[in-house]
Amino acid sequence: MSSTDSRYLAELRRQTMRTLRGVIGPTTDVAILDAPNQRNVGDSMIWAGELAYIRKLGMRVRYVADSRGFNARDLRAAMPEGVVLLHGGGNFGDLWPTHQLHRERVVSELREYRIVLLPQSVYFRSREAASRANLALGAHPNFTALLRDRESIARAQIDIPSVSVDFCFDMALGFEPRTPTHPSTGRVVVVARRDHEGISGLAEIPGDWLGEADLVRTDWGPIAGIAGLRWKVDRALVKIDTKLVGWRRGRLRLRAIHRISERAIHDINALNIANALRLYEGSDFVIVDRLHAHVLAGLLGIDHIALDNSYRKVGSVYDEYSGRLTTARYATDINSARQMANELMAR
Template identity: 55%
Template sequence: MLTGRDRSRLEALRARTRQTLLEAIGDVREVALLDMPNQRNVGDSLIWAGEIAYLRDIGIRVAYTSDIGGYRAEDVRAAMPHGVVLLHGGGNFGDLWPGHQAHRERILAELPDYRIVQLPQSILFSSDESAARADAALVAHPDALVLLRDDESIERARVQLPSAQVRFCADMALGWDAPADAGPRRDGDVLVIARSDHESASGLAAVGGGWLGDGPVRVTDWGAIGGWAGVRWRIARAVTALDRRLVQASRRWGTPRLRIAHGLAEHAVARINEENIRAAVALYAGSRLVVVDRLHAHVLACLLGIENIVLDNSYRKIGSVFDAYTGGFSTALYASSVDDARSLVEGLVST
């Protein structure tokens, strides 16, 4: 559970986010939400849940959703002749995750008659050519707004996306409400969530179960979901895979999309994200504190009221968000290295 101070801080962040969304969306009451997450990444799922919660809170109806494989411009137009198109937030704006960037630029090109709002992202372009292409896609669209969730991304945008209309907005995962019965256990273990992909830079994945000597440590990442929840997750993924093949066929043959198939796919994507979050909350259950180098492993711990020590990723995505607002939670500490993190853990465990 959050302390009174942390609860007040969270509500203040949420109030500012709701106001930003109202101003960004304008006076329409319907939106499409595109690039919905469809994978085993709890961070994207938390962002999705926060987006849905914020839109509900401000009275906006989501008329259409799709993941990358299920998107068709004509389906957006059929479901929502008028409204605003929202693009899912996160950390994939740039050339680090090129598939999502290509999808984003395709939507900008295919839906020029809709206002398009990119929900809060961190950005990183390592290639000037990629940045110029993204800037051109944004300037070609008559009404596009990019929300960015940290000051360093805003600074990068000024250099790499000079034509873009940008505005600050806190990460949308902060709109998700934690279960009332979730929280830390004083006698629990230390949980380490460590990434091993191309954003990893902390060295946290190399620590083992004996990192703290005799102290209990679990080292993992967002892994597969087991039991019946895993069965439900895999069924939902199979539904979205089938829908993707149907979409490909409809594009190839120029035939209408089956509305029932899209409805099932929307439901399946929602189930995938719900199961991701449920499994993450269960993973945290019983933990005294967590040590992480994933942004949303840190955010989840803050929302659950669990003490957490965070190390950065390869391009300071985490540190920039921490400096801007999540570092203000009383449960959050920043570590500059694995050794620093261990010292902080030992200090917290001994108190």
């Protein structure tokens, strides 16, 4: 990474620390809910950044649960006082309803806690869903939603006007990955969405899209080998805890199982990140339409080209701050991305 980018990231992190101190307040204990436990490396990078900021703020994580493993009584037992943090990302709205319904449940069940939604993008397609979210979140006496781009803040003013919001840089920028140790091999990595947010066309490019270039195409693919087996075991442990979360007999045993589940969640995210770092290792440059595939390339100092998702989640963050990284380029369509890629190969 260039010294210019290092200084820029250091300033973003300082500003983020100031924002978090202001909105979380003088607590020492926090809980993190909606913790990621799937293959999305972007969520794992956000998670890593969240934990890094929490450590720097001198706070202790007393309780962790994903959207299905949360139990209000267990949280109160583990953290009688403190602040509840909801995991950041790009699922504030109705495109990913499981996460939105979870946070609406959390604010209804934990009215005595200060609750902070860590930086998110906001997008509602349905007026009904937006109104429900506005009613639920706005009714909490001490809830703040941190939003990671000005377009989301503008949407929030329309869709959830009763909710207190503030700006904060994306949490993944607090993640400091190890720098690449292998020289470039000429390989070009393509990370392309294959879900309902993907509109760039990057997922459909053929293997010879860049001629003779060694093109590796993926969408944060599965983890191979022993690490992949470990990932599956971790997922199974989290699922066992989820099934037992409503069972109120044998509470000591239940808490012990939940502690195992919390460790498994940490391991799942560490394995995701390690797999992404292996994918990027030795690449000449990368082409992506996932926000955090772009962020990871920037953090590693790798040249890259970013395209957008269905509602400018990438573009809005890129335009405001992540696009200032010297390795970043933004393509408005697949043809301009190909032209930029050819220019990078011709250097």
